[in-house]
Structure formats: structure tokens, C-alpha cells
Amino acid sequence: MSRRPRVVLAKVGLDGHDVGVLLIAKHLTEAGMEVVYLGKRNLPETIVATAVAEDADVVGVSSLSGGLGEFSVEVVRLLAEQGADIPVITGGIAEDDEIGWAIDAGVRHHFGPGEPIQHVVDTFYGLTSRA
Template sequence: MRRRVVLAKLGLDGHDVGVRLIGKHLAQAGFEVIYLGKRVPTAHIVRAAVQESADAVGLSCLSGGLGHFASLTVEGLREQGCDIPVLAGGIDEPAEIDRMLAAGVAVHFGPGASIDGIIKAFDEATAEEHA
């Protein structure tokens, strides 16, 4: 069974080339990718992840707010009783990145992260579900 990943852009960020590229590479690696688009509210991401029985959620934001929105996504999933790993990529203040990791985001990818490293992280985050 293919592992299912929900991807979304957060906040006001409209730059989606990177997340779409990651989605393409995840699909080539055998994942089913559901891309929700740009400027997606966290409640919509949580709802889609639950409805789609996602094995992981990937979030992207380059305009600031990544830590805040990623933390809200983790919190929303927990409120729904879901333990879906959340992986986040983008830019934010170091304290905000630390806060989101402490809140339960599995991993943060900053500028210059390799596609191979990102695919490996999604593979590892979803491996337990399909072991």
C-alpha cells in the first residue's frame, strides 16, 4: 500500500515551486501525494489529513510564521486523536523553529536542504505505519 502524504503552503506564502518539487519527488519515490495548495488554513490541513488517512503531513512556509502554523497543525491533529507526523520546511526565527520542534513537529528543513534528505525523512517518518 502506498504511503499517503498531505502537503500544503501555510500563511501568506505564495511561493510553491519548492513544495511542488518535493511533491513530485515524493511521488517518484512511491508516495501518494495530496497537495492542498497555497495559503491553506491549518484547520483545513488537519481536516484533509484526517479524511485522507494521511501517513504524514508536509508543511512549507517562506514568509514567516512557519513555527506558529506548524505548531497549530500538530495541536489540531492531536485534538482529532491523530498521531500523524508533521514535517516542516521553510524559514522562521530560530526560537520559533525550536518551539515547533518542541511542540511535536518531527523535523524542520531549512534553506539548502537536499531533496534526498527530505525524501529520506518522509520515508523514515512513515515507515512505522507500514512496517
């Protein structure tokens, strides 16, 4: 029996701005996805352990105050080490070159401020293996 697509969302580093990630969680849930939100101040290994344990389809990490590229790339690397083929999406604020090297390192998409919500939802949905 198929289950709903499952997404793990988390704030990384020390950034406490969670309005955006909570809004995304709400819209993903309304679109039929199951969302596991880890809250603020997560380390990459916590996110990866949760994503594996929850058999997540997509991981979304958020930061508006630095560290987005560094932490998200580590999430990608740790997932790969565990053999978990789970795409990672980033959301928040970072300099263009930081986003560029995160994408080069395997982050699948980045969404910044002002991104249409439906586009974000569609992108998450499109990446879920059970969609």
C-alpha cells in the same frame, strides 16, 4: 492489501512561494509515495481535516514568509485533539528560535533552504507508518 504511503502537503498562511514544496511533492511521488497537495493559503483546520480524511501518514507544511512555527504547531495541536497520530514536518524559512519552539511543541523535523532532497525524501519515508 497495503497501499502506498500517503503525504499531505500544504502552504500555510499567505506565502505564495511554492517552488520548494512542489519540488518535494515531485520527489516524494517519484519515491513511491502518494501526495495530496492542498495548494496555497491554507488554515490549519483545513490541513488537519484533509489529513484525517485521507488517512495520511505524514503532513508537510511550508512557508517562506512567516507564520511557519505558529501554523505548524496549531496543526500538531489539532491533530492531537482529533486523536490522529500523524507526524508533521515543516519546510521553509524561519528564525532559529521559531523552529526550536515548533520542534519542542511536536513538529518532527524542519528542512530549510539547501537541504539535500534525498534527505528530505528519506525522512518523509521513514515516518510513514506503512513504510
